[in-house]
Amino acid sequence: MKRVVITGAGTINSIGQNVPQTLNSFKEGRCGISDLNFKDVERLSIKIGGQIHDFEPDKHFNRQQLSLYDRYTQLTLIAANEAIEESGLVFNGQLAASTGVVLGTAGGGVSTWDDNYRAVYEEGKNRVHPFVVPKLMNNAAASHLSMKYNLKGPTFTVSTACASSNHAMAQAFQIVRSAQSPVMVTGGSESMLCFGGVKAWEGLRVMSKDACRPFSLNRNGMVQGEGAAIFVFEELEHARRRGANIICEVKGFAMSSDAADIVNPSKQGAARAISNALQDAQVNVEDVGYINAHGTGTAANDKTECSAVADVFGHHADKIMISSTKSMHGHIIGGTGAVELMACILALREGIIAPTIGYEEHDPECALDVVPNEAREAKVELAISNAFAFGGLNAVLVLQKV
Amino acid sequence: MDIRSKVIEIIADQAIIETSDVNDESTLEGLGIDSLGLVESIFAIEEAFDIQVPFNANQPNESSFDLSSVATIVQGIEKLIQEQS
Numbered sequence: 001m002k003r004v005v006i007t008g009a010g011t012i013n014s015i016g017q018n019v020p021q022t023l024n025s026f027k028e029g030r031c032g033i034s035d036l037n038f039k040d041v042e043r044l045s046i047k048i049g050g051q052i053h054d055f056e057p058d059k060h061f062n063r064q065q066l067s068l069y070d071r072y073t074q075l076t077l078i079a080a081n082e083a084i085e086e087s088g089l090v091f092n093g094q095l096a097a098s099t100g101v102v103l104g105t106a107g108g109g110v111s112t113w114d115d116n117y118r119a120v121y122e123e124g125k126n127r128v129h130p131f132v133v134p135k136l137m138n139n140a141a142a143s144h145l146s147m148k149y150n151l152k153g154p155t156f157t158v159s160t161a162c163a164s165s166n167h168a169m170a171q172a173f174q175i176v177r178s179a180q181s182p183v184m185v186t187g188g189s190e191s192m193l194c195f196g197g198v199k200a201w202e203g204l205r206v207m208s209k210d211a212c213r214p215f216s217l218n219r220n221g222m223v224q225g226e227g228a229a230i231f232v233f234e235e236l237e238h239a240r241r242r243g244a245n246i247i248c249e250v251k252g253f254a255m256s257s258d259a260a261d262i263v264n265p266s267k268q269g270a271a272r273a274i275s276n277a278l279q280d281a282q283v284n285v286e287d288v289g290y291i292n293a294h295g296t297g298t299a300a301n302d303k304t305e306c307s308a309v310a311d312v313f314g315h316h317a318d319k320i321m322i323s324s325t326k327s328m329h330g331h332i333i334g335g336t337g338a339v340e341l342m343a344c345i346l347a348l349r350e351g352i353i354a355p356t357i358g359y360e361e362h363d364p365e366c367a368l369d370v371v372p373n374e375a376r377e378a379k380v381e382l383a384i385s386n387a388f389a390f391g392g393l394n395a396v397l398v399l400q401k402v
Numbered sequence: 403m404d405i406r407s408k409v410i411e412i413i414a415d416q417a418i419i420e421t422s423d424v425n426d427e428s429t430l431e432g433l434g435i436d437s438l439g440l441v442e443s444i445f446a447i448e449e450a451f452d453i454q455v456p457f458n459a460n461q462p463n464e465s466s467f468d469l470s471s472v473a474t475i476v477q478g479i480e481k482l483i484q485e486q487s
Contacts, residue, residue: 064418067442127448130441 003236004176005402006247006345008089010082012075013227013329013339014050018082022339023346025328026354027375032329033212033223040195046207050225050330051193068131069144070109071191075228075335076141077148080185084149087232088244089183091150098181100153101142102172103230104164104188106334107197108157109136114196141189145230153181162294163389164188164334165229169341170253170395172233182238189228190335198224204263206298212331214295214324215302215370217361222296225330229338248348251382251398252281258392265301265388270294270308273394277384278312281398285313288320288398289380290347292340293370294388295324295356296331303365305386310368321378323371327357337387337395344383348401353378405451405483406476412446413472426473437462440469447475453482 009019014032016022025032032050041047057066057074069077091099112135119125134140139157146155154175158168165188172186192198201207201224208221239246254276258269278285294305302324310317325343326332332339343354352375359372385397407421414421417433424433430440437459444455455478457465467482468474 127445130445131438 002177002179004173004233004250005236005239006231006250007234007239007244008083008085008087008232009229009247009342009345010079010086011227011229011339011342012052012055012078013332014052014225015329017052017055019342022342026325026343026346027352029355029357029373029375030328031357032225036193036198038194044195044198044202046198046202046209048209048223049193049198050223050227050332052226067129068135070112070135070140072105072109072189072228073141073144075191075226076103076145076189076230079187079189079228079230080145080149083230083232084185086245087234089232095183096150096152098153099151099183099185100155100175100181101145101151101185102154102156102158102168103142103145103186104158104160104166104168104334104338105138105141105190106159106161106164107190107192108138109140110192110197111194112136114194117196145185149185151185153184159334160393160395161389161391162331162333162336163387163393163395166337166385166387166395166397167255169231169338169397170255173250173253176233176235179235182235184233185230186233187228187230187338188335190333191226192333193224193226208297211358212297212327213358213360214293214297214327214356215306215363215366216359217363219297219299219302222298222326223330225326225332227329227332227339228335229342231338231341246402248345249400249402251283251400253277253395253397254280255393255395258394260392262392263390265304266392267304267308267311269392269394270305270386270388271311273396274308274312274384274386277396277398283382283398285316287382288313288384289378290344290353290383291320291322292343292383292385293322293324294386295326297324297326301388303363305388306366306368317368321353321369321371321376323354323356325354337385341385341397344385344399347380347383348399351377351379353380405479408450409447409472409476409479412443412450416443416446424472426471428472429470447479451479451483453479453486455482
């Protein structure tokens with residue numbers, strides 16, 4: 001089995017349009033959740049989200065690209081550009097033939113669906129633009145990324161709701177670890193902040209109208225966000241030979257299914273994913289210093305997650321820091337695990353733990369150190385990132401400092 | 403609306419060239435418009451003139467709508483406007 005490291009990272013989200021801005025926002029505990037701005041927002045009862053406001057697509061892409069790139073694809077390509085540039089890799093020959101792209105997205109081109117349904121249903125139009133299908137499909141972002149960087153290896157999209165990008169990164173990790181390819185590009189993207197996207201979520205009655213306050217007793221639901229994060233996963237020796245800058249090591253992962261309920265989370269399912277991931281990484285529970293929580297800010301998730309962590313870590317749970325950065329960038333659904341991996345990188349590389357902001361009241365059912373409101377300095381050797389999706393699908397990644 | 407100048411505008415826009423570089427004899431292929439650009443041009447023509455252009459990308463040569471040059475496209479549009487009005 002090969003060892004796998006990260007040699008490039010890129011992101012765009014509501015608290016940063018690149019990695020340095022995002023890490024700074026984590027350090028400052030900056031909130032990217034604000035009033036949503038799009039057509040028909042006044043008809044929604046949920047009017048806040050982690051929307052990227054100061055992003056001008058036509059500064060990044062030409063007209064023909066924009067006719068093919070849904071916003072989720074645009075965000076993917078911007079994050080990928082930063083990641084691949086940082087890695088210093090150029091893809092040709094055998095490396096291009098083996099390197100692929102595994103991305104996570106839950107909804108794909110949601111605003112393309114929304115815009116065109118509006119055109120045919122509301123406006124009564126009888127024709128739509130010829131590129132509607134290639135623009136909205138869930139693999140559009142992975143395909144455009146593959147075309148742009150000449151990546152010809154295994155390329156596909158994983159869609160497991162809120163765990164999509166963790167599942168995707170786990171797949172990419174396996175491909176590199178099993179020596180199928182020395183390099184894989186992976187991560188996730190989501191952009192469903194449009195009328196139909198938010199309206200659908202509203203229906204579930206799990207959304208907060210004012211803020212995302214994970215683990216806080218007065219939490220009242222999740223807040224949606226949008227964004228992407230892309231990483232270059234590389235085999236350790238391959239990275240060393242070319243003198244690459246190594247960000248951290250991906251040590252292990254595990255996936256599990258609750259096989260119980262389509263929306264309610266299960267403590268057992270989450271705990272199995274966490275403990276199996278630690279086993280896969282061949283590390284002890286005592287070595288884990290930080291957990292990037294799934295931490296959605298819903299009543300059900302946060303107490304179930306804390307209880308699963310307490311079960312897996314036993315007495316050590318009291319010494320672990322666990323924070324939810326969804327309090328800052330919102331729940332980026334299929335891209336959330338990828339954006340949140342940035343917080344694990346911050347912990348491992350800079351020894352700074354991103355806080356859970358908006359925290360106001362202690363909840364005895366979430367009695368862990370949730371790093372409330374302010375970032376903290378701490379030496380962390382090992383971090384894990386949790387994602388527990390609707391449908392009961394869980395994926396946990398383990399990362400180690402290098 | 404002047405059909406010819408609108409068609410030239412659509413085609414020039416698709417080929418990313420000046421309208422002055424498009425004339426009656428210009429072909430879409432000659433201007434570098436590929437198969438995706440072709441369906442996008444047809445869409446733009448349908449939108450501009452509110453007509454239905456018979457075209458199946460699987461059988462591009464069997465369309466009754468002659469796409470071989472700007473002149474034939476203009477003639478085809480005139481015919482469709484007449485038929486569909």
